Amino acid sequence: MDLLKLRHYGFIFILLLLTGCVTTIGRNFQKLEEPQIRPGETTAQDILARMGKPNTTNALYQGTAYNYIYHNRNAKAVNPDEVATRFQTFNFNNKDILTGYQFGSSFVEDSTLFKTDNVKKIQTGDSKSQVLRVLGDPSGIERYPHDPRYAYVLVYSYPKTTHSDSTFSMVNSVVNVVFGHNEQVVRLETFNLNTD
Template identity: 30%
Template sequence: MLSLSLLTILVGCVTTKGRNFNFAHVNSLQLGQTTKQQALEMFGEPKVEKEVTNDFNDFTLFQYIFVEINSARPQDSGARLMTLEFVDEKLNGYYYSATYEGDLGTRNLGGRKRINRQSSAHNDVIREMGQPDGKAYYTTTLQIFDEGSGEEIWIYNQDTRKEDNSTIAEKTLIGFDRDGVVDNITSSKTKVN
């Protein structure tokens, strides 16, 4: 039987911030269809809700944040964050990021080489690259989409740790026209540390 002092030490090793939300619903989000109420049913109350206005629309942002620090087993530490953006009660954009293994699914940023402007559609992009980390209609207040263009923009992020312990952050934005056909592909790589 564990002693009370050992149990206290073990329990004290894990610190959490925010409420753990169900990331499994991310792939159920549909631009222009998912309502604020449906999002609340899927993910619960956001950590932050705020109103933002630009020259085009009034936006409501839901921000979900969860951080777990496990000092006894650092490899089990992680974070999830997600922002949902709504216009007129309907989903206009979202971005999701996580450090937990398996949360983000499989992606292949190299698959962008097989994406063809003017002929590839949504299904082609998913087949070659996997599910995106976010989607947004133009216009959006979500700054992560600023480098992209198109009626609808998808984002893929991938971090790769190098032998020198530096990290390369790679971002690919795929823009679609009104008919759902790829009309723009933008990629960038940044050395983080």
């Protein structure tokens, strides 16, 4: 299995078989991003001090991911048929040093919704500035991918959460734009992670 894709499987951690009266799950939070956190410098203890205990952790290839998630059925989501969801995942190497992070939200105020139709406009050889023009700002970055051919990965993600029959179900749409050491796109990955 692809190691870059594996890093995103921290989202498959929700078994939310809950009673119908539950309107929120998890603890609300504000996203952390650079310069608040710095891949290569920030530690797992730093994240714990800022965010508290994660909802879940999961093993990565030579590391660990901390996963934070919050659902609120009463909050306004981007799409009216969705539950407002916010998540952030922090990836650490085996020395507990941050290698990357990913944020996703369907809350109106900090939505990470991106135009999936624009993904097909990204081509091998495109520059970072071209990618940003087409897709906008990324919702995460992986600065230390495990394959030495790659320099870093810009991550775009959007969680679509629904609620029915007392169950929450989240599908996370993810696009990884992988850059080589020449600052050009060398690979593009798109996939959906389903928490069912």
